Amino acid sequence: MGGKRHRVAVIGASGYTGEELVRLLLHHPQVEVVVVTSRQHAGKALAAQVPALRGLTELRFSPADLQTVLEASPEVVFMALPHGVSAEYVGPLLEKGVVVIDLSADFRLRSAQTYEEFYGAKHAAPALLKQAVYGLPEIYRDEIRKAKLVASPGCYPTSILLGAWPAIRSGLVKTLGIIADSLSGVSGAGRKAEVDFLFVECDGSAKAYGVPKHRHLSEIEQELGLMAGENVIINFTPHMIPVNRGILTTIYFDLAKKISQAQAQSAYEKAYAKEAFVRVLNDSLPDIKNVVGTNFCEVAVRVDPRTNKLIVITSEDNLLKGAGGQAVQSMNLILGLQETTGLL
Amino acid sequence: MGGKRHRVAVIGASGYTGEELVRLLLHHPQVEVVVVTSRQHAGKALAAQVPALRGLTELRFSPADLQTVLEASPEVVFMALPHGVSAEYVGPLLEKGVVVIDLSADFRLRSAQTYEEFYGAKHAAPALLKQAVYGLPEIYRDEIRKAKLVASPGCYPTSILLGAWPAIRSGLVKTLGIIADSLSGVSGAGRKAEVDFLFVECDGSAKAYGVPKHRHLSEIEQELGLMAGENVIINFTPHMIPVNRGILTTIYFDLAKKISQAQAQSAYEKAYAKEAFVRVLNDSLPDIKNVVGTNFCEVAVRVDPRTNKLIVITSEDNLLKGAGGQAVQSMNLILGLQETTGLL
Amino acid sequence: MGGKRHRVAVIGASGYTGEELVRLLLHHPQVEVVVVTSRQHAGKALAAQVPALRGLTELRFSPADLQTVLEASPEVVFMALPHGVSAEYVGPLLEKGVVVIDLSADFRLRSAQTYEEFYGAKHAAPALLKQAVYGLPEIYRDEIRKAKLVASPGCYPTSILLGAWPAIRSGLVKTLGIIADSLSGVSGAGRKAEVDFLFVECDGSAKAYGVPKHRHLSEIEQELGLMAGENVIINFTPHMIPVNRGILTTIYFDLAKKISQAQAQSAYEKAYAKEAFVRVLNDSLPDIKNVVGTNFCEVAVRVDPRTNKLIVITSEDNLLKGAGGQAVQSMNLILGLQETTGLL
């Protein structure tokens, strides 16, 4: 546990994602958080903003300027900013040899054109897209180990891609007609002071949104396409439900040929046999309460012989396996640490 | 408001459904609740069990025996019992000329064999199945008016059938590959003292259950098949979310041919133009909080040109439009009252 | 039910209180809502802002200017504005002979000086304070009947004053050392887009606030003092809990002399024997879920012989008996209608 601690920084540490990421890093035995930034809270104590950290850290928010970050000599910088604003930091940091793990959507898409289509703005640093590695360790572990720029996946995409991977790469299912129906906790919307996310508006509520073309589709379809080796177009419907954290996703595939429940179960168990953070359930179905607060993704698979469908259900904590936890997983890989360090 | 009040009775009034039904009936200007029964609470004041009724009624629970009910000379008897126990009452009541509105699943299926397949027990009164009318007024209004035995629909089926009806009867969509993904509040499980439904287990939780062959499928597929004029097999995944009441259903259909969003919208608006309790939304999507406490079902429809799917989203209060409210709607039709009486 | 309908207006109809008030008025059989105003939403359909009213009203928000309101010739105008802004409307409306029922704190205090002490600003129309009647019908029924300006009570004060009244006016308790400890749902904070009231911040949370000198103390102590005929200073601690609606208040009094539980119970039952909206419980204790959605206040009383205290617990819906419902109760009195009209 002793020895050198790696120096890390977090830019944009005052949202729900940034806060959770900082909490993980402060408890991580082999890193030291040398700077956290926040435009809004610069100068204030981190623990004043994140009361759960009272007594655990003396850190104060620094202003979010590049110079401050560089002066702290971090090996790894996490970016937990809204979409569209990472680019000004990423290039300069990479030039200084700093590894960047970006939790926004800015470097997840390989095509600047698709980015523009879904995010409604020109990409600010298209030249960097090529070197970005999609930070889903279960699929891109080797690439992440060598990455200088990691685009950490979105919460919805993680829940869908981990559910789809065993079925698609093994050809169990058709790639046409896939439907992903997701339920998300309200923290997925971020710490935004908007009426729609008030307690009174969300409690007792359940609704779909972003139908039929949610932004995350671009990222989901890109990665499903890469898995399948062909263009994949799906339906994805996100819903907001009155829980703080967690995503539950139900995915429907047409089976490529008839298989038994046991065969499907076996395919999934094998695919994730060596994964520390993916648990394939057998008798039970995922419930977000069992993964909230953890970096686990739970997966269950069911064959419906009546309709020849494969139904896959996954659960994760949107702020951990769907954001900060997964980013730390990537960091561990890059720093040559055990992948689970600080995450169990 | 004056004039004769119709005498009604409720057998099994102490569950969530029965309680809500009784509340509606007590506020209904043209009926008088002459007897409510409960095995468990016989002798106790109704208002002691349903505190919201304190001061509004002097009724006490009677024992659930047929004689007690008949002595009160009801015109209409509502049955809000668990599945499998209505049969002993229904035959004798019908023989005495009493109209029965049954809220259990016992008379919803036209085939005693399908009942046995899905409910795991022989049907106790198969001869009566023929005369039962499925109590979904938007589809079976004329039949309900003349019915002696109404099988009031389940909560999930109502949310799916009202969402599917305009699309299927007009041939807009294919009947193959339909997927219905539903979210339900916990009251859907009834007032059962089981660990799974404790606050601590449900709060912060979201999970699917009954995958892939939930009991309600039998009822849903029967009615979809009758709409389509052909056998229909679908996927239906119910989820439990931490709200008290409400169902939100998202249904995916393959379009039979390309249509525009405007055409789909128009088809739905026309289909429900004269319906008092179905609201077709336009710019917004259903949210259960907007229908909880009402007998409304809200419906939104979206064409996804990328996948050529029709996505229909519906919301309802599972205890009202999905149970007690719908039963009162049937009663109003049978008694020749305005369909909305006591329901606005 | 026919006959003339009284014309009423609501200024500031887009907050939680205003919305609930408008809903009540739209369902009220003897009034017609002729104008509702909202600075923010002027021109928009009311039902777009309050989806539960879809299909029930064609009203649109008017701009909040006096001229628009007067042109609609209302008999009664409700003001549901934030504190400090009613004064510009109230004087002119009263001059035109319009009855004003103000739901803000602006006319609740008899002393402009106390107002300034607790609200931090000079009162804008101190001359009007004299004619304002405190709109708590259980205490000021006769005065309300003749009032031109009603200051409708706050939600916390209502829950405390109705709990205290029987004990104080009969001298059962001492007026020194009274403690009121209240729990409120989040809607009490209004529809404010602030981080503190986001779902993620409130769910799983419980906290006190405004300790030790909450603004409502001024109103509570004024009214307790009037009941007692002497100056009364109390402790009042409001807490916010994760429910949408409802207030539960526990009040502790020192008994003036030893009395039995039966005597205390009897004193409370007698005090409220003729009240339609106050229910004195006997065997059970108040639970906000039993009054939410109603205009009832439930009260339970317990003698603690160990400490010689009287403990009174009350519950109400903060948006109904604590705001809009109570205001309608006052309106009914002023218009000479039955006090419960539109409220059961």
Next chain:
Amino acid sequence: MGGKRHRVAVIGASGYTGEELVRLLLHHPQVEVVVVTSRQHAGKALAAQVPALRGLTELRFSPADLQTVLEASPEVVFMALPHGVSAEYVGPLLEKGVVVIDLSADFRLRSAQTYEEFYGAKHAAPALLKQAVYGLPEIYRDEIRKAKLVASPGCYPTSILLGAWPAIRSGLVKTLGIIADSLSGVSGAGRKAEVDFLFVECDGSAKAYGVPKHRHLSEIEQELGLMAGENVIINFTPHMIPVNRGILTTIYFDLAKKISQAQAQSAYEKAYAKEAFVRVLNDSLPDIKNVVGTNFCEVAVRVDPRTNKLIVITSEDNLLKGAGGQAVQSMNLILGLQETTGLL
């Protein structure tokens, strides 16, 4: 981290408290859980019952018989059984030299007579009461270090005693007229399959219960009396609110003499300056969400000069500082480990 691990057992590991305790012990770096028992689940995998432990332990529930426990040679045995059933285990375990930490109420009271008064049954092992140490480390640290039998405090008493201690031991406040008003999450009721604790009954609810003489009063008054050196009788009102975990307690004391806010603040800060698990807040007030999932108790203190009261507000996680976490704290002291081991 290496070195010998102490062998511990948990009797009654399937309730919310037992489950949380086992989770803490499994993550504790210096103990090994050698046996967990459950009458109900004997033979089943622990992780099947506590899904959050999936993949983290191979333990199975053993039957709850003494022999099984003794054969595993534990140094420390935790008892997380309902009240009234510990006695059959405690005597025999103590005789074998095993340290017992009992989380039930059975050994918290020094007087068997008081136990009988409040728990309605004769104490089964009154002779053992003398050797029991009340396991509140902030007050009884030295005694706990040497204890063979620890009676771990109840959740409500912990929240009240930690709030009262600085004020009472320093004579800041009078001991007459103390009022403690507590809010508790539903897990405080245990994993009981009762209608009262169903999601549908608790969501949107808030209510007091056990008024005026809750069982925990016996324990609270005993300990307050020991602090004060005189008999202390208080009022205590527990409330249930719709959160899973957490207790928030507001305590009202009469000040013994006038003091300033700064003096009160200073007294509390000094009293807890060396405590790892008590955080005295200054500018903010406790919110249970900031302590849930931790072993911290947060305390804020306010002087009300208007009424000459001291108001103390505390928060804790009822299953951690109020149960399992505090028990582990005692174990650490007994085993000579650092008090915070496994608890941060």
